[in-house]
Amino acid sequence: AQSVTQLGSHVSVSEGALVLLRCNYSSSVPPYLFWYVQYPNQGLQLLLKYTTGATLVKGINGFEAEFKKSETSFHLTKPSAHMSDAAEYFCAVSYSGGSNYKLTFGKGTLLTVNP
Amino acid sequence: GAVVSQHPSWVICKSGTSVKIECRSLDFQATTMFWYRQFPKQSLMLMATSNEGSKATYEQGVEKDKFLINHASLTLSTLTVTSAHPEDSSFYICSARDANRGHEKLFFGSGTQLSVL
Numbered sequence: 001a002q003s004v005t006q007l008g009s010h011v012s013v014s015e016g017a018l019v020l021l022r023c024n025y026s027s028s029v030p031p032y033l034f035w036y037v038q039y040p041n042q043g044l045q046l047l048l049k050y051t052t053g054a055t056l057v058k059g060i061n062g063f064e065a066e067f068k069k070s071e072t073s074f075h076l077t078k079p080s081a082h083m084s085d086a087a088e089y090f091c092a093v094s095y096s097g098g099s100n101y102k103l104t105f106g107k108g109t110l111l112t113v114n115p
Numbered sequence: 116g117a118v119v120s121q122h123p124s125w126v127i128c129k130s131g132t133s134v135k136i137e138c139r140s141l142d143f144q145a146t147t148m149f150w151y152r153q154f155p156k157q158s159l160m161l162m163a164t165s166n167e168g169s170k171a172t173y174e175q176g177v178e179k180d181k182f183l184i185n186h187a188s189l190t191l192s193t194l195t196v197t198s199a200h201p202e203d204s205s206f207y208i209c210s211a212r213d214a215n216r217g218h219e220k221l222f223f224g225s226g227t228q229l230s231v232l
Binding site: 004009036041042043044045046090102103104105106107108 | 119149160208
């Protein structure tokens with residue numbers, strides 16, 4: 001069984017400040033990990049993913065995340081927040097189970113950026 | 116980029132009626148589509164996996180006779196909430212997998228907010 005825990009349902013930062021959104025997972029098999037962003041009234045958009053290989057992955061809009069197996073974490077960061085980053089962010093896990101494409105999502109973290 | 120269109124985006128219905136939600140992949144073939152349900156402040160919960168031309172696979176606890184899924188073509192899947200009740204009020208969102216891409220190429224619709232009176 002898989003599960004995802006996103007610490008903090010709401011994170012507020014100032015424009016230009018570091019963004020850190022936390023995600024911990026549990027999986028009995030090697031995971032695939034994802035971060036999605038959802039802007040108001042829009043569908044989820046993939047920010048970045050980890051499947052295999054390099055544990056530090058870079059995504060769109062300056063975001064990156066590092067897979068830390070020992071900590072079962074996949075935290076999302078961005079060095080400098082922009083106003084346009086305000087959105088809901090979801091961490092998700094799947095596993096390398098062949099044709100299994102099912103995702104298990106965290107509860108989401110709402111990011112607000114203050115001017 | 117790939118686009119998934121979900122319609123309607125918002126629907127209100129009376130208790131006991133049925134509501135159909137459509138999910139279309141606009142510029143790719145989607146052999147697999149997924150239907151999720153999201154309650155406020157909760158995560159997206161997978162309801163069912165829909166494969167074109169075959170019966171949907173429902174997650175544990177999801178009533179297949181309540182939530183009818185049809186995936187008759189490579190670009191369209193529908194979710195029908197039958198005999199809706201207030202407890203069915205929720206945000207429903209679909210995703211579609213591009214058959215020509217890998218594992219991570221899932222594209223999401225913008226969701227449907229269902230309110231049952």
